[in-house]
Amino acid sequence: MAAPSDAERRLLALAREMEGLGADALPGALCALAAAYAPDSELPASVQRAWLAARADKTASLALAWAREQLRLGLQGVIEATPPSARGVLPLPADTLAWLLLAACESLAHEPPSAAADRLRLLLQLTGRVTPPA
Numbered sequence: 001m002a003a004p005s006d007a008e009r010r011l012l013a014l015a016r017e018m019e020g021l022g023a024d025a026l027p028g029a030l031c032a033l034a035a036a037y038a039p040d041s042e043l044p045a046s047v048q049r050a051w052l053a054a055r056a057d058k059t060a061s062l063a064l065a066w067a068r069e070q071l072r073l074g075l076q077g078v079i080e081a082t083p084p085s086a087r088g089v090l091p092l093p094a095d096t097l098a099w100l101l102l103a104a105c106e107s108l109a110h111e112p113p114s115a116a117a118d119r120l121r122l123l124l125q126l127t128g129r130v131t132p133p134a
Contacts (some may be wrong), residue, residue: 004063007050010036010043011067018074024086027129029078033105034120041100044109088128101127 004012014036021029037041047064054060076098079087088099104123108116 001061002060005046005050005053005060007043007046008063008067011064011071012121014073015067015070018071018078021078024082025078026082026087026127027124029075030101030105030120030123030127033075033118034108034123035101037105037108039109039111039113040118041109044106047066053095068102072098074108075102086128090126090127 016030017032018029027063035041047068050060050064068076076094079094079097079101085133087097090100101123103118111119
């Protein structure tokens, strides 16, 4: 059995971080994801390297996908612990909202560094928060 890639380790660590958050932690979870996927962060580069390396290796590809799914499930848990009235203007099921927010945070890696804060502010507004938590 191959050792987990750096990307898998990073994704799973972030998933564990999501699991440690409680109710009304959605803004904090989004800030953690935005920081992890910031244009200058190591996670996006690590995931890209792992994805490229795994293209010809089905086991590695599945392991990377599983690690990402654990992160999405961790975010879904945060969303489910957040009262529906505090989830913002997106009346979506928790699993769909988790998928959408994770994809949005992943896309931050492709933004100019100067735009990341504005994108995070938009995500926070969509989820019912005007500013990042202190």
